[in-house]
Amino acid sequence: MSNISMRRAATGVIGLAVAGTLTLTGCKNGNEEAAAPSTQPSSPAAQPSSGADGYGSAAPSAAASAGSTGGGAAAPAGGIAKPGQTFKIGEAAQVPFKSGSTAGDITLTVTAVEQGQASDLDALKLGDKVKGMVPYFVRYTVKNVGSTDLSFSSVGHFKGTLSDGSEAQDVSIIGNFDKCPHESLPKGFTNGKTQTGCAIALAPSAQTKVAGAMYWGDPYNSLNNSKPLYWK
Template sequence: MSRLLGTSLAVLLSAGLLAGCSGSDDPDASGESGIPSGSASASPYLPVPDEVTLTPQGTHLSVGDQAVVAYEPRQDEVGVLDLTVTKLERTTTKKTLSAWQLTDAQQKSTPYFVHVSVTNVGESDLGGRRVPLYAVNEDNLLLESTPFASSFEACPSTALPDKFGPGAQADVCLVYLAPDHGSLEAVSFRPEETFDPIYWTGEIEKYVAPKPDKKKKKK
């Protein structure tokens, strides 16, 4: 029996992004380009702890590289995260989403799994918030990650744990649905429109489902 997604699966907006659930903490990307056009800037863009050095805006990274970023999940709060995009995977809706009820547009998308190691290196508790990363498609538009549930073992695409204070660490997997069988060109950190994005590129692997553990034979 197919599982209903409701608002837990993104819908395509006219601006070209995939929106998450209505309670998403992700900033509005407004369909703008996710790949920087200028050079990296060394100027700090938000107040962070003295021991934290932010990765400059406009930095181009490869999969496996680390970035320290800051953003404002709300007006009176600054979040600081150490992010490493560790793996990019491509799959199909037929292969991994057949148990979920999809709209026609969603069925024509290409799912991508983005694996990220996340550490809170700031002073705010970011529990329950989504990792502020976007996918960039072939049209240079930003796609939000699609919320699922922990029961989706292939790539849960859930928010950070309910409690995610200073020093907390998590390895997460985020789902991005590229519309019209589109491609993933980069993964972008862009908290607001004037920010020169930090982005990751690298080899995209074909998703292979893990093999179930073999039951030990009884003696």
């Protein structure tokens, strides 16, 4: 895979970052800026579908399952999620969260994996870099279940997984993108508060689907000799 980053000076920065080592630049509104190499850690190599590693081949969900209600999440069972654990779309996973000196406990729920249209990417002006690819929107909720105020923290690290179990290319957005809004947690994000988020995943063609999602935030990543959490 390659890294592609495109910057917009007027209203923020919108970038397309794909796991790999190569970084390209794009331009919008006549402004172009060289992109720094990605510091994103590589996620574990994709493996064929298996219960232990969590990759699956379920069809994408266009809505949250019955277990998820109102923007919140169904109550997680079994305490803190274990590395490599697989959840159903609509099912909540409780995870430890840390951002700088702020630490707390949250639940994460992938509520839907929605197929979009190629034209949804037009605003990013990526041209041939995404030719033939199909965007999917991984929608999720974050709920504060701890005692720490997580105001202004950022919760990301979601990616899509393809129907064959491999990792989908991801689109990293900084700035406003109405098709897939993603913002930092608001002021006063205390116990019981929830926020929705979205991540963009790219299927390489119309014949391949983004069927699930993964969360690889700390401590569920290779830097901790760990594995991501999965939803399918």
